[in-house]
Amino acid sequence: MSSDTHKAHGTGFYFGILLALGVLTFVTFWTARHMETGVFHTPLAVVIATVKAFLVVWFFMHLSDHGNSNKAFFLTSLFFVALMIALIIGDVATRLPTANPNFSAFKEMRGPW
Amino acid sequence: MSTHTALEEGFPAKHFLNQGTTFKSWATTIDHKRIALMYLVTVLFTFFLGGVFALLLRIELLTPGPGIMDAQSYNRVFSLHGIIMVFLFMIPAVPGVFGNFMLPLMIGAKDVAFPKLNLATYYIYVLGALFAVWGLWNGGVDTGWTFYAPYSTTTATKVVPVLLGAFTVGMSSILTGVNFMTTVHTLRAPGLTWGKLPLFVWAIYGTAAVQVLATPVIGLVTLLVAAEAGFGFGLFDPARGGDPLLMQHLFWFYSHPAVYIMILPAMGVVSEVIATFSRRQVFGYKMLAGSTLGIALVGFFVWGHHLFVSGQSTFNAGVFGVLTMLVGVFTAIKVFNWVLTMYKGAIDFKTPFLYAMGFLYFIIFGGMTGIALAVVSLDIHWHDTYFVVAHFHFVMVGSVVMGFLAALHYWFPKMFGKMYSDRWGLAAALFVFIGFNVTFIPQFLLGNMGMPRRYYQYPEVFRTLNVMSTAGAGLLGFGFAFILIVLVVALIKGKVAGPNPWFSKGYEWNTTSPPDMHNFHEVPVMVDAPHAYEKVPEGTLAAQEAAKTEAEGAHHHV
Amino acid sequence: MSDASAGMLDHAPHFNSAAHEKRAAQMGMWLFLVNEVLLFAGLFTAFFMYRFMYTDTFRYLAFVELDWVMGTVNTGVLLASSFTVVLAVQAARAHKSNQVGLWLLATIGFAGVFLVIKYFEYTHKIHEGLLPGSYFSYDLSESIARVKGDPVKMSHIADANINLNNVGNGAPMFFTLYFFITGLHGIHVLIGMGLLGWMAKRAFNGEFARRNDTPIELSGMYWHLVDLIWIYVYPMLYLL
Amino acid sequence: MNELIESLSWMNDVLFLPPQTSTLAPKIDFLHWQIFIVTMLTFFAITSVIIGLYIKYRRKEDHQVTEVFHPPLWLEGAFIAVPFVLFMAWFTLGFHDFVWSRTPPKDAIDVYVMGKKWMWKYSYPDGPNMIDTLRVPVGRPVRLLITSRDVIHSFFAPTMRVKQDALPGRYTEAWFEATKTGTYPIFCAEYCGLNHSAMIGNIVVMETREYDAWMDDVKRNTYASRIDIGMTEQQATMVTQGAKLALEKGCARCHSIDEANTLLPPTLGPSWVGLYRAERKLADGSTVIADEAYLTRSMMDPMVQLVAGYPPLMPSYQGVLQSGEAAAIAEYIKTLKKDSPTKLGAR
Numbered sequence A: 001m002s003s004d005t006h007k008a009h010g011t012g013f014y015f016g017i018l019l020a021l022g023v024l025t026f027v028t029f030w031t032a033r034h035m036e037t038g039v040f041h042t043p044l045a046v047v048i049a050t051v052k053a054f055l056v057v058w059f060f061m062h063l064s065d066h067g068n069s070n071k072a073f074f075l076t077s078l079f080f081v082a083l084m085i086a087l088i089i090g091d092v093a094t095r096l097p098t099a100n101p102n103f104s105a106f107k108e109m110r111g112p113w
Numbered sequence B: 001m002s003t004h005t006a007l008e009e010g011f012p013a014k015h016f017l018n019q020g021t022t023f024k025s026w027a028t029t030i031d032h033k034r035i036a037l038m039y040l041v042t043v044l045f046t047f048f049l050g051g052v053f054a055l056l057l058r059i060e061l062l063t064p065g066p067g068i069m070d071a072q073s074y075n076r077v078f079s080l081h082g083i084i085m086v087f088l089f090m091i092p093a094v095p096g097v098f099g100n101f102m103l104p105l106m107i108g109a110k111d112v113a114f115p116k117l118n119l120a121t122y123y124i125y126v127l128g129a130l131f132a133v134w135g136l137w138n139g140g141v142d143t144g145w146t147f148y149a150p151y152s153t154t155t156a157t158k159v160v161p162v163l164l165g166a167f168t169v170g171m172s173s174i175l176t177g178v179n180f181m182t183t184v185h186t187l188r189a190p191g192l193t194w195g196k197l198p199l200f201v202w203a204i205y206g207t208a209a210v211q212v213l214a215t216p217v218i219g220l221v222t223l224l225v226a227a228e229a230g231f232g233f234g235l236f237d238p239a240r241g242g243d244p245l246l247m248q249h250l251f252w253f254y255s256h257p258a259v260y261i262m263i264l265p266a267m268g269v270v271s272e273v274i275a276t277f278s279r280r281q282v283f284g285y286k287m288l289a290g291s292t293l294g295i296a297l298v299g300f301f302v303w304g305h306h307l308f309v310s311g312q313s314t315f316n317a318g319v320f321g322v323l324t325m326l327v328g329v330f331t332a333i334k335v336f337n338w339v340l341t342m343y344k345g346a347i348d349f350k351t352p353f354l355y356a357m358g359f360l361y362f363i364i365f366g367g368m369t370g371i372a373l374a375v376v377s378l379d380i381h382w383h384d385t386y387f388v389v390a391h392f393h394f395v396m397v398g399s400v401v402m403g404f405l406a407a408l409h410y411w412f413p414k415m416f417g418k419m420y421s422d423r424w425g426l427a428a429a430l431f432v433f434i435g436f437n438v439t440f441i442p443q444f445l446l447g448n449m450g451m452p453r454r455y456y457q458y459p460e461v462f463r464t465l466n467v468m469s470t471a472g473a474g475l476l477g478f479g480f481a482f483i484l485i486v487l488v489v490a491l492i493k494g495k496v497a498g499p500n501p502w503f504s505k506g507y508e509w510n511t512t513s514p515p516d517m518h519n520f521h522e523v524p525v526m527v528d529a530p531h532a533y534e535k536v537p538e539g540t541l542a543a544q545e546a547a548k549t550e551a552e553g554a555h556h557h558v
Numbered sequence C: 001m002s003d004a005s006a007g008m009l010d011h012a013p014h015f016n017s018a019a020h021e022k023r024a025a026q027m028g029m030w031l032f033l034v035n036e037v038l039l040f041a042g043l044f045t046a047f048f049m050y051r052f053m054y055t056d057t058f059r060y061l062a063f064v065e066l067d068w069v070m071g072t073v074n075t076g077v078l079l080a081s082s083f084t085v086v087l088a089v090q091a092a093r094a095h096k097s098n099q100v101g102l103w104l105l106a107t108i109g110f111a112g113v114f115l116v117i118k119y120f121e122y123t124h125k126i127h128e129g130l131l132p133g134s135y136f137s138y139d140l141s142e143s144i145a146r147v148k149g150d151p152v153k154m155s156h157i158a159d160a161n162i163n164l165n166n167v168g169n170g171a172p173m174f175f176t177l178y179f180f181i182t183g184l185h186g187i188h189v190l191i192g193m194g195l196l197g198w199m200a201k202r203a204f205n206g207e208f209a210r211r212n213d214t215p216i217e218l219s220g221m222y223w224h225l226v227d228l229i230w231i232y233v234y235p236m237l238y239l240l
Numbered sequence D: 001m002n003e004l005i006e007s008l009s010w011m012n013d014v015l016f017l018p019p020q021t022s023t024l025a026p027k028i029d030f031l032h033w034q035i036f037i038v039t040m041l042t043f044f045a046i047t048s049v050i051i052g053l054y055i056k057y058r059r060k061e062d063h064q065v066t067e068v069f070h071p072p073l074w075l076e077g078a079f080i081a082v083p084f085v086l087f088m089a090w091f092t093l094g095f096h097d098f099v100w101s102r103t104p105p106k107d108a109i110d111v112y113v114m115g116k117k118w119m120w121k122y123s124y125p126d127g128p129n130m131i132d133t134l135r136v137p138v139g140r141p142v143r144l145l146i147t148s149r150d151v152i153h154s155f156f157a158p159t160m161r162v163k164q165d166a167l168p169g170r171y172t173e174a175w176f177e178a179t180k181t182g183t184y185p186i187f188c189a190e191y192c193g194l195n196h197s198a199m200i201g202n203i204v205v206m207e208t209r210e211y212d213a214w215m216d217d218v219k220r221n222t223y224a225s226r227i228d229i230g231m232t233e234q235q236a237t238m239v240t241q242g243a244k245l246a247l248e249k250g251c252a253r254c255h256s257i258d259e260a261n262t263l264l265p266p267t268l269g270p271s272w273v274g275l276y277r278a279e280r281k282l283a284d285g286s287t288v289i290a291d292e293a294y295l296t297r298s299m300m301d302p303m304v305q306l307v308a309g310y311p312p313l314m315p316s317y318q319g320v321l322q323s324g325e326a327a328a329i330a331e332y333i334k335t336l337k338k339d340s341p342t343k344l345g346a347r
């Protein structure tokens, strides 16, 4: 992993990535604002952002040649972000309606149990 | 071991302690061993401070009514006790002291990966501690160590400086984690594969991973609560549409994994100590190493068990209930493997071993009560009673402090080159053990009776058990002071320990005691697994492999 | 390797080689960035949770009260700055110290543009009273009335399925989170600018002409993270 | 099963558990005993193994070489499987009881519980308000709707084995059915500041007949004459308070309490008469039963469930109505039954 084993990427290549990022920014804007995507509205934006993030991390930050451990670290961090969001929103979504005046998936006073 | 360094017998003339004795040579040192000793002095001080607060608590609780202080002071005292013990003592204790000292020695490195960062980390910790202590001096906080909103955002006490102190200490903890993980990844000596890593190193590694992943979240929580207390943004304030439970979720997202930041290194210590004093490789190395990572990982999935009756949804309580059980399984694996390490061993009952046994006792007892608490319906009765207090003192004071003391007694000869009196060491340990049980077993019963925690006054029925508990705390405090005396005496006029007083085959014993400034005189090559006391049968695969690694190691050596 | 030679090595004595040291430095930086990601995760969680509770309000405010033009331009600016940093790293690998400095200056320039735009966004919000928590003093019903009078906007709102009737509760919360997230991100931008400025100074001193591209690479990684966070913040706040 | 529980009840003394006074208590205690016994057995087993090993394998010489021993796979498997099975079984039993403890029977008496620095207040929907002392009949389930006025508190009745946090701005639920008459303690179990440890109350469990008599008595006596522990807002029942609040907060501008809905000028919102437990048709075509949750939500977030045929006019009262006030209005609405002679608000 010494510095001479870097794949020589060149300015042109980086510029290509920049273009791709620009295009994806436009795509995310367009799909979020001017397209009927229904339930995919939010997931789509997250996916596009993740693709962009991948481009930045992989090529700009050179994760591609920074070794497997670093790749694992970064993936782990994303996993924990997802975990935190999922379990906390999971709580809000399943509380009794009175315990959560503004929102609950359950319309009756008695919960699912 | 094949690394036959020219170990000077007895006490070396030159070692890390006497190379530079000025204040400056200590304050600006980047030597991991010296930094470790600086941590040691600091955490002993914070432990003492927290302990004094604990004794004040116990004295106040001697009588049902008001005693030596008023309610406001009591509330501050238990908050400070918790905050100091958790953030300033327990979290930096084992990693800061023994992680720093032993990690490079155990992996055959000259230092940690980022020595300057290591020193900076120490100073950041001290800065955070000073921040907190300053807040403490100027009125303290009365929120408990959990800082639950909206109480913490509306109280008139000095939450902001203390929170910023916690934030700063957290930064130090993160950087320690970054440093140690990188060290383990990049600085292992030739031949030291992951499969041979000493279990203490595995434990420090798992801890470091948790530190890096969890601590930023408490950093954020402290910032948010401080901002909320200062400006009233309403993030956790129901009157402004906020959700107080969000704060609890985020808090425990850190603070549950944090309890594994405390216990994992202690578990690592115990693995080393039991192996050394039984003269065996641990029973089920892979299981122990794997369960370390398992605890580190699954420890992140269980935080909701602190919120069973807090208004969290029933569904979530179920999810967190199941996941919590998994942590118990991983810990059980560890306990069984430790116990069976003694099987066919050659046990020598020295002070560190007694502490390791104490650790086992406390983790079994404390852990089982943890499992009982995680049984959702039982937590209805126990939540926020003295049962919980007793549970976490069993695992924190019992297990972790026992682990800390085991480490201190096990590595004391390595760190200082002197040996303490084993007889007095055992006697002091006995005091701690008995004192501890007398202090905290009555608290389990108080919890069963229904005495809530953080109670300044209590109904008469709880009196007898409280008196017992206070008496035990006196004994416990005496025990700790006793240990201090035994060790200080050893420092001054202890016998010369020699490089390997326990005849251990742990890697860290391959150098002089105290070690040289650069740890080793030659780069060690790790051929055998640590603690390989068993005879290797001739011609087996293991023997061939050993020969192979030795050859490779010789190449590797620049 | 004996101690006497340590002083002459191009790496710290506890490493075997410069490449070894660099590998450690990279790993340290990645781990640090992992920590940064989790720092923001807490805020993202808070955002998604409240957005889940006050969906229509949050979406309305994103549509109407946040300026997507500024948000998008800023996205572009940050992407461009990421690009210039990459070129700085490339130059550092080629040991062209001066070029490194120039690219870093360009990056700092972009960062400056980002902050200026942010400044305009902030002053506008502050002026309108679109502020966090108790400081929120904006008349939402008036805003809704204005939107209702604007057929183009109304059609957008209808397309997006935002129920105007539900707009109201949670508006201060939106701005609490808006300011927290962009503020924390902004602090990271400032820290990054300081870091890059320092590196630029070292670059113009010719420090990277001989060896050692590690500092540039690490600062670059930090800067990319700032961009990375924004990649998520942008759709979260401005689009969804 | 019940005999088994009975026969083990001496365990309660061993464990210092308080008397069991609710239907939940035996369930929790039974599991508690089981877990206690199993853990103690495990504990003694492990301890004996340790002591046995210690006695058998003492060190004989400093550099003693020990025998090689590879742990068999089945043993490691058992280390995982046995605790796993045990823990999952406990979890299942515990969660089963937990869900039961979270599911109040439909016929439960409702009592509103409000924590406030540093006292407990109870409101019976159609009856008195109490401070610190909660009176309940024996043998009838009581549902507690718990909230807080300021910071988080926790309602804890050890003998009932009931505990539930009280959160400001929202309601949590708990329920219990008392099985023994007598007076039992209530604590506040979540730290809430200076007098947290003095936030203590009592549950008085009464014979049903006694309870009814008491309830009648307090209802008959004019509320105004009761000097209700010096708290002005306490002097009325929730219902009268609700009626008052409905006027004060301007609900009456849009809602009539007249069945025919003939307020002048024409009312903007639906009448409240007969609303409680009625099936409401919503604007989005769905229907919903107008329970407490619905009523509260209608005040806090009126646009989420619009009643069919009405304009989306009603403002949100989030932050305007304290949660206790919202509950009072809800209770008031609940009394407005069709053909009901007592229309309290119509004074």
Ligand code: HEA
Pocket (backbone or CB within 6 Å): B146, B259, B260, B262, B263, B305, B306, B324, B325, B327, B328, B329, B331, B332, B333, B335, B363, B364, B365, B366, B367, B368, B369, B370, B371, B373, B374, B375, B379, B382, B383, B384, B388, B391, B392, B395, B396, B400, D038, D039, D042, D083, D086
């Ligand atoms: C070092 C610290 C530490 C450790 C290691 C643990 C370990 C565990 N803890 Fe503990 N805990 C705390 C520190 C710790 N805890 C603190 C500080 C609090 C209170 C915070 C506050 O509110 O202030 C707390 C509170 C707490 C609660 C919340 C109680 C409440 O407030 O209502 C719960 C509930 O589930 C819990 C569970 C557990 C479990 C399941 C484990 C498990 O990891 C234990 C696993 C271990 C074992 C199970 C033992 C070994 C296994 C065997 C020997 C096999 C045989 C076992 C059986 C047959 C049972 N803990």
Ligand code: HEA
Pocket (backbone or CB within 6 Å): B044, B047, B048, B050, B051, B052, B054, B055, B057, B058, B078, B079, B081, B082, B083, B085, B086, B089, B090, B143, B144, B145, B146, B389, B393, B396, B397, B401, B439, B453, B454, B455, B456, B473, B476, B477, B478, B480, B481, B483, B484, B487
């Ligand atoms: C690591 C953590 C830790 C440690 C070690 C301790 C140690 C002790 N704790 Fe503490 N405790 C907590 C963490 C800890 N505690 C936390 C987190 C809380 C919750 C706070 C909250 O509610 O917010 C708590 C709460 C708590 C309470 C409950 C207060 C309440 O709810 O009202 C009580 C009551 O008895 C108590 C008692 C004790 C006692 C008697 C000790 C004793 O073990 C202390 C004995 C120590 C000494 C007396 C010091 C003597 C030391 C020396 C003389 C030097 C020794 C030198 C060497 C060892 C070399 N603690």
Ligand code: CUA
Pocket (backbone or CB within 6 Å): D115, D118, D152, D153, D154, D188, D189, D190, D191, D192, D193, D196, D197, D199
């Ligand atoms: Cu109310 Cu504690």
Ligand SMILES: [Cu+2]
Pocket (backbone or CB within 6 Å): B255, B256, B259, B302, B303, B305, B306
């Ligand atoms: Cu926990």
